[in-house]
Amino acid sequence: MTKNNINSSDKLDVSIVLPTYNEAQNIPLMVPKICNVLNKAKIKGEVIVVDDNSPDKTGDVAQKLAAKYPVQVIVRKNERGLATAVLAGFRKSKATVCVVMDADGSHPVDTLPDMITPILENQYEATIGTRYIEGGATDNWPLIRRIISKTAGFITLGLTKMKDSTSGFMAIKRSKIENQKFQPIGWKIVLEIMVRVNPSFLEVPITFQDRQHGESKLSFKEQINYLRHLEKLYEFKYQTVVEFLRFCFVGLVGLVIDLSIIYLLKSFVGLNLLLCNIIGFSVALTNNYFMNRHWSFVHGKQAHLVRGFLAFFLVCILGLLARLGVVYTLQEHTFLGAKDSFLIISFIGILVASVFNFVGSKIAVFKGSAV
Numbered sequence: 001m002t003k004n005n006i007n008s009s010d011k012l013d014v015s016i017v018l019p020t021y022n023e024a025q026n027i028p029l030m031v032p033k034i035c036n037v038l039n040k041a042k043i044k045g046e047v048i049v050v051d052d053n054s055p056d057k058t059g060d061v062a063q064k065l066a067a068k069y070p071v072q073v074i075v076r077k078n079e080r081g082l083a084t085a086v087l088a089g090f091r092k093s094k095a096t097v098c099v100v101m102d103a104d105g106s107h108p109v110d111t112l113p114d115m116i117t118p119i120l121e122n123q124y125e126a127t128i129g130t131r132y133i134e135g136g137a138t139d140n141w142p143l144i145r146r147i148i149s150k151t152a153g154f155i156t157l158g159l160t161k162m163k164d165s166t167s168g169f170m171a172i173k174r175s176k177i178e179n180q181k182f183q184p185i186g187w188k189i190v191l192e193i194m195v196r197v198n199p200s201f202l203e204v205p206i207t208f209q210d211r212q213h214g215e216s217k218l219s220f221k222e223q224i225n226y227l228r229h230l231e232k233l234y235e236f237k238y239q240t241v242v243e244f245l246r247f248c249f250v251g252l253v254g255l256v257i258d259l260s261i262i263y264l265l266k267s268f269v270g271l272n273l274l275l276c277n278i279i280g281f282s283v284a285l286t287n288n289y290f291m292n293r294h295w296s297f298v299h300g301k302q303a304h305l306v307r308g309f310l311a312f313f314l315v316c317i318l319g320l321l322a323r324l325g326v327v328y329t330l331q332e333h334t335f336l337g338a339k340d341s342f343l344i345i346s347f348i349g350i351l352v353a354s355v356f357n358f359v360g361s362k363i364a365v366f367k368g369s370a371v
């Protein structure tokens with residue numbers, strides 16, 4: 001791989017994207033190693049370093065390497081974040097395959113041909129460097145880090161079939177991501193791509209090595225971001241289910257508000273019980289409307305504030321009628337009525353009303369504009 005590969009007219013096979021933050025010591029080791037391995041495997045490639053204006057001047061170091069090696073450097077002055085850095089690198093690429101790997105030597109450079117070739121040969125659309133399959137490993141990890149890593153993987157089980165969804169080492173056919181919209185929060189760009197694009201993929205065993213220089217930037221804040229990101233991805237994959245669960249949760253919150261208000265107004269103000277109920281119902285309904293609009297429904301905020309409220313109110317009233325209908329029917333026309341199971345009957349009524357309200361809210365209130 002020679003320097004002029006970057007500008008040569010024939011297409012590059014691969015862009016290796018290295019996101020960096022304070023990796024000035026590591027990058028001069030990584031780049032020659034990568035070039036050497038690719039050269040040997042006769043893969044035409046380049047390195048794209050995406051640095052977030054590191055205080056240790058990683059960007060300058062990378063720029064110097066560009067004199068000798070096929071390296072492009074992006075320095076982002078106003079943005080910070082691993083996943084978006086990687087996306088910036090991918091956008092810069094014009095190669096057939098894009099790779100993301102850590103710049104600190106944790107992901108084995110020698111594995112690159114095994115990661116890239118299956119995609120160049122059109123056998124798979126993506127490959128993932130994996131610690132948790134036969135042949136993979138982690139170097140000297142303390143128990144606690146293993147547990148955290150396994151837990152982080154476990155909670156992605158509903159999203160992906162990857163055995164190691166947090167390894168961070170991936171190669172992907174660029175055409176699969178070219179015109180896609182991604183919305184990663186935080187670090188997990190691999191998960192983001194795998195869930196939203198759903199490419200065919202091969203897992204390649206790797207041994208994850210500890211970094212030699214510098215320190216990890218994986219902070220507590222990033223771990224919280226990880227959970228927020230997962231919520232978004234679950235929402236993407238199972239939109240209606242997630243909306244329904246949130247809707248039910250909001251319903252419970254509303255119930256607590258409703259009962260609390262009745263209790264307060266009755267015991268401390270001495271209002272008439274029916275009036276207490278009307279006020280409790282109205283406050284709970286308003287609360288539920290706003291929570292559903294802002295949180296439960298993915299397109300909730302597109303609803304017109306006032307018209308949406310009226311529609312929600314109407315749906316809830318119809319839901320109440322449906323509930324009364326169910327309760328009446330069960331009581332009059334089934335054996336449940338004879339057995340005086342009024343709580344069971346009412347509970348079924350509430351369930352039916354919840355489903356009715358959910359469907360009504362989704363279809364008539366928070367439908368969002370067609371996409």
Ligand code: GDD
Binds near residue numbers: 018
């Ligand atoms: N541009 C940019 N901006 N790069 C960043 C940023 C950022 O804000 N934060 C981290 N990086 C770069 C680092 O310089 C490094 O090249 C890579 O992203 C990974 O960061 P580390 O700080 O080395 O993270 P880690 O070793 O704790 O975590 C790695 O291993 C985990 C598996 O245990 C990452 O690969 C994780 O994705 C992975 O889950």
Ligand code: MN
Binds near residue numbers: 102
């Ligand atoms: Mn690392």
